Amino acid sequence: MDLSFATxxxxxxxxxxxEQDALDAWLADQPAHVASWVRAAGFAAGLGTTLLVPDAKGALTMALAGYGTAEARARGRFHLATAAMQLPEGIYAFHGLDPARAEEEALGWLLARYAFDRYRDQSPATAKLVAPKGVDAARLQVIAAGEALTRDLINTPAADMGPADLEAACATLASAHGASIDVIRGDALLEQNFAMIHTVGRAAAQAPRLIDMRWGETGPTLTLVGKGVCFDTGGLNLKPAAGMGVMKKDMGGAATVLGLAQMIMTLNLPLRLRVLVPAVENAVAGNAFRPGDILTARNGLTVEINNTDAEGRLVLADALAYAAEDQPDMLVSMATLTGAARVAVGPDLAPYFTDDPDLASALDGAAAHVADPVWRLPFHTPYEAMIEPGIADLDNAPKGGFAGTITAALFLRRFAGGTRYAHFDIYGWNPDSKPARPKGGIGMGARALLQALPKALNL
Incomplete structure (x- = not known):
């Protein structure tokens, strides 16, 4: 899989x-044989269409890519990735593309060349692209590689991506970039006051663990926390079969922060990076935790378990409390946390929460620039009462079903220790193939966050 530009x-x-309304003007400037060929082929420049144009001897002389109308383009992104999939093997260069769209379309072309081929041969796009002028080709290649890492990790089934495998992926990443890594496993989690991580993962065949990777020696501090639930049965509150169908993606938060970490380290951003991944499998066994249990988190808060399928916030809570002890300049969690987020915004948007308006402004502007859509949801403080059950400090699964993604975010905020904090409730999965985004694991919010970091951290 080659995610690079041609020289x-x-x-x-x-x-x-x-563009569709510019076709006649373009044809008027072409030699008669080209115009005749295009008209005879019925090419109308509709979005996602392509046409090969031969010379008088039948050799390929140019290709056309329909760019449709502005209205059609507003309904999606990475439109020229479709051309990357349709065109035959060769090297191509954009002509006539609005420079303002060059970065998005060039990245989409690279991402169209991704294929998850661990278990069978796949057929990614074979057409290569010369990077458009004015585009930072090296940066886009780094971003594409980070996204490919995220996709590979999510797409790998739990039999080959359990907590130990996720740890190995972190170790490989750390080794490649000269980062340090420390891992706390099994009963050592109890000894070092990570009771909730231990409790959620203790029933699984592979021991639960907390992975701690650090990189960089100067600059502001950024800590990324990614939910690493490698498979989620729901525990004793067992999910129905349909609900378990894509639960290999429940470590999508961890996969996303690792892809982002790879981007940051490869680009050598001037910051100190820390990545925390609580890696567990939420399984069913005689020692599984139960509804009604009360757990004590690392920061001393007690949590009543009203649903063992709301386990992600438990492992994140211990990791966030640990992260907050260092008081980083910015703390970010990413997690495939709630179905309520999907009901609210669907699979394509990454909802996020923050109390920091400057960070929100940076994220929103960055997301629009890099075609990585995010949507800010509120830490609505009046809902705090919904996560307070009375018998313990917090409830991991408030009854009633209202505002599920907000109450989950409020729960996590209790462990962020007053740091500058943002939480992303991502889906991590593309249910239907789209340009540059095949069905399967997908990164969400990482490119927006990468783009926002210079403004957010004054790099």
Whole structure:
């Protein structure tokens, strides 16, 4: 899988990007045989359409990519990734593309070349692209590689991506970038006051663990916490079969922060990075935790368990409390946390929470720039009462079903220790193939956060 651009001096086939209402004007400027060929083929420059144009001897001389209308383009992103999938093997160069769209379309072309081929041969796009002028090709290649790491980790089933395998992936990443890594496993979690991580994962075949990776020696401090529930049966509150169908993706938060960490380290951003991944499997066994149990978190708060399927916030709580002890300049959690988030915004948007308006402004602007949509939801303080059961400090699964993604975020905020904090409740899964985004694991929010970091941390 080659997620790189062709070299700038490579002989390239011109790929003319043509908007629907500009087709007639473009044809008027072409030789008669080209115009005749295009008209005879019925090419109308509709979004997602392509056409190969031969010369008089039948050799490929150019290709056309329909760019549709502004209204059609507003309904999606990475439109030219479709051309990357449709065109034959070769090297292509954009012609006529609005420079403002060049970065998005160039990244989409790279991402169209991704394929998850661990278990069978796949057929990714074979057409290569010369990076458009003015685009930071090296940065886009780094971003594509980080996204590929995230996708690979999510797509790998739990039999090959349990807590030990996730730890191995972290170790490989750390080794590649000269980062340090420390792991607390099994009963050592109890000894070092990570009772909730231990409790959630103790019934599984592979021991629960907390993975702690650090990189960088100067600059502001950024801590990323990713939910690493490698498979979620729901525990004793067992999910129905349909609900377990894609639960290999329940470590999507961990996969996303690892992909983002790879981007940060490869780009050598001037900051000190810490990545915390509580890696567990929420399984069913005689020692599984039960509804009604009360657990004590690392920061001393007690939590009543009213649903063992609301386990992600438990492992994140211990990791967040640990992170907050260092008081980082910014603390971010990413998790496939609640079905309520999907009901609210669907699978394509990454909802996030923060009390910091400057960080929200940076994220919103960055997301629009890099075509990585996010949506801010509120830490609505009046709902705090909904997560307070009375018998303990907190309830892990408030009854009633209202505002489930907000109450989960409020729960996590109790463990962030007053730090500058943002929480992303991502889906981590693309249910239907779209341009540059095949069905399966997907990164969400990472590119927006990467783009926002210079402004957010004054880098």
């Amino acid at each position: 700038a001096d490579s002989p390239a086939i011109p790929l003319h990007v043509i």
